[in-house]
Amino acid sequence: xxxxxxxVKTSVRSTSTPPAKTSRPRGTRLWVKIVVALLLxxxxxxxxxxxxxxxxxxxxxxxxxxxxxPTHWEWGNYSEAWTTGHIGLYVQNSLLAVLPAxxxxxxxxxxxxFALQIMVWKGRSLTLLVFLAGMMVPPQMxxxxxxxxxxxxxxxxxxxxxxLTYTGTGLPxxxxxxxxxxxxVPRELFEAATIDGAGILRAFWTISVPMVRNALxxxxxxxxxxxxxxxxxxxxxxxxxxxxxxQVGLLNFTGDFGATQxxxxxxxICINVFGTLLIYLFLNQKVMKGLxxxxxxx
Numbered sequence: 001x002x003x004x005x006x007x008v009k010t011s012v013r014s015t016s017t018p019p020a021k022t023s024r025p026r027g028t029r030l031w032v033k034i035v036v037a038l039l040l041x042x043x044x045x046x047x048x049x050x051x052x053x054x055x056x057x058x059x060x061x062x063x064x065x066x067x068x069x070p071t072h073w074e075w076g077n078y079s080e081a082w083t084t085g086h087i088g089l090y091v092q093n094s095l096l097a098v099l100p101a102x103x104x105x106x107x108x109x110x111x112x113x114f115a116l117q118i119m120v121w122k123g124r125s126l127t128l129l130v131f132l133a134g135m136m137v138p139p140q141m142x143x144x145x146x147x148x149x150x151x152x153x154x155x156x157x158x159x160x161x162x163x164l165t166y167t168g169t170g171l172p173x174x175x176x177x178x179x180x181x182x183x184x185v186p187r188e189l190f191e192a193a194t195i196d197g198a199g200i201l202r203a204f205w206t207i208s209v210p211m212v213r214n215a216l217x218x219x220x221x222x223x224x225x226x227x228x229x230x231x232x233x234x235x236x237x238x239x240x241x242x243x244x245x246x247q248v249g250l251l252n253f254t255g256d257f258g259a260t261q262x263x264x265x266x267x268x269i270c271i272n273v274f275g276t277l278l279i280y281l282f283l284n285q286k287v288m289k290g291l292x293x294x295x296x297x298x
Contacts, residue, residue, distance in 0.1 A: 003237060048271070054078070054266035061262040077263035081253075085261075087268045089242065090249035097159045097229045097234075097245060098275055101127070101166035105174050108167075113178030114208050118190055119200070134172035143167075143236050150237065161237040162245070166227045174219055181215035182208070221283055228276060246272055 053061065054077055056070040064071070073109070081087050083262065112131070116124050150161040193203045209216075234245040244252075253265040 003131055032279060049271070050266055051270055054263060054270045056263055056266075058262055062075075066149065069231040074263050079266040080261075081264040081267040081271065085253055085264050085268055087246065087271055090244055090246040091190065091271075092239075093159065093243055094245040094247075098224065101163045101170070101227060102220055104163070104167045105170045105223060106216055109171055109174030109178050109219070110209065110212070110216065111204065112175045113173075113180075113182050114204050116175070116179045118185070118187070122212065128176075131172045131175045139169055139233065145162060145232070147236060154238075157240055157243070159243060161208070162234060165233050165237065166230070169225065169233070170223050174223060178215065179220050181212050187213050217283065221280070224279075225276065266285035 032290060049067075055073045055075065057072060057074050060068070060070050060072075094132055115121075116128050146165060147223075150156050155161050155164075189207055189211075190203050198206070227265070229247060231247045234248045238244050238248060241252075246268075250265070250268055253261050253268065
């Protein structure tokens with residue numbers, strides 16, 4: 001009996017003792033650090049080079065090495081880009097075109113995702129396939145017909161064509177992503193709201209929208225970058241210099257006889273790139289939450 005008790009105690013001790021942690025070899029950790037450092041250099045160095053180039057004069061850019069530092073730090077390139085290069089006007093036009101299109105896209109896409117996933121009605125699967133088919137249409141195929149329609153309806157010469165085109169081209173992806181996020185929302189909440197007497201609109205605004213707010217932020221930020229960085233649509237529908245967006249405006253940094261003003265040009269690019277980069281860094285955590293919330297089904 002003593003032998004059996006001893007064996008039992010020994011087995012209990014061995015099972016209760018947590019397994020020893022296996023540490024990675026130092027060589028492996030060193031290689032990981034080296035790879036991460038190389039990735040940081042690849043990501044950060046172009047930004048640093050672009051910023052330093054924005055402080056160069058045309059003589060520094062053309063007659064010195066690409067990797068050399070500026071001989072004179074031309075901080076006036078930023079003021080010249082903002083005033084003479086009209087970057088302030090182009091940023092304003094971009095905001096006036098992007099923000100209304102983004103608001104319409106999120107409103108319609110969220111409502112469509114709610115109707116396709118939460119509401120039960122005949123033909124919703126086919127409707128979702130129609131939205132998915134819209135993602136497969138290249139924007140280049142619809143530019144000429146849209147240009148004709150906008151010209152005949154008198155919308156040319158305004159930012160209306162940009163708002164409508166951005167909304168229409170971004171809506172299929174928005175509907176698909178919002179429908180995916182709505183799959184993780186528990187149906188019992190809407191059933192309880194219906195029992196309490198809530199209608200469809202109240203259930204949509206008071207229950208569904210707050211529960212997918214991280215998804216709204218994620219989809220909105222993704223679509224914002226798509227629209228903000230657009231060149232093709234903006235170049236097609238903005239025939240007036242006062243209506244050009246920032247991406248189209250970057251094409252205009254030329255001086256006499258077509259010579260490019262490289263300092264103000266890179267200053268304008270820095271304003272564009274670092275502005276959007278700050279937006280992403282500020283909203284990074286909420287975007288990560290939004291990306292993971294749609295992957296867990298409740």
